[in-house]
Amino acid sequence: MGGWDIDVFSSGLTLIVMDTVLHKPIKIQGAFKKPVVGLGFCLAGEFDLSWMSSKTRSNIRAGQSGFFTFPKDLEMTQHLPADHLLRIYLMLEGEMLSSFTQGDEDYFSPVIKSFEKKRADRVVHSTTALMRTVLHQILHCPYCGKARHIYLESKAMELISYKMAQLHPAFTCPENELKRSDYDNYGQISFMFGK
Known part of the structure; x- marks a missing residue:
């Protein structure tokens, strides 16, 4: 029950949003036709992931966010239990990844090296409060048509920025972080302009 929603920008x-309820365990096998870099967010359930180049399984569970790289033709197996599974994935294609890494190659050298060695790689963190807010907004998008497309792409980009800051704290500018007083001041400014 449930299924997959895929939006290509x-x-x-x-x-990719996967929201499904499985009544019995299943195993999904496949391979990417080209190198993939992406982000994964597990919101409900848990499952195991394994690939041909590794004898170990990775356990992925609710509350985790991951940054992953899969080289071309790497065979991957997902072991899905009987459970409610809710996951959101963002996949970046080559040119888009190049535009992100340009000028910051040192930060992304592990990604580049994993492709050169034709091996999969995955870095796992907790899903932050900011990420959870955006994931909720994606799942409950209030728009349809072109407005939906623009909204979802902007939210996906926002998630990428949060994940980049989590992977490399150097991308975060502490002096620009919002404080509680900033929110309070914003409310006063909005009120003044609303008059």
Whole structure:
């Protein structure tokens, strides 16, 4: 029950939402036809992931967010239990990834090296409060048609920025972080302009 929603954007970004209830365990096997870099967010359930180049399984569970790389033709197996599974993935294609890494190659050298060695790689963190807010907004998009497309792409980009800051704290500018007083001041400014 349930299924997959896939949105492909002209920027080279793909947004995938998997929301399904399985009544018995299943195993899904496949391989990517080209190298893939992406972000994964597990919101409900858990499952195991394994690939041909590794004898170990990775356990993925609710509350985790991951940054992953899969080289071309790598065979991957997902072991899905009987459970409610809710996941959101963002896949970045080559040109889009190049535009992100340009000028910051040192930060992304592990990604580049994993492709050169033709091996899969995955870095796992907790899903932050900011990420959870955006994931909720994606799942409850209030628009349809072109407005929906623009909204979802902007939210996907927002998730990428949060994940980049989590992977490399150097991308975060502490002096620009919003404080509680900033929100309070914003409310006063909005009120003044609303008059």
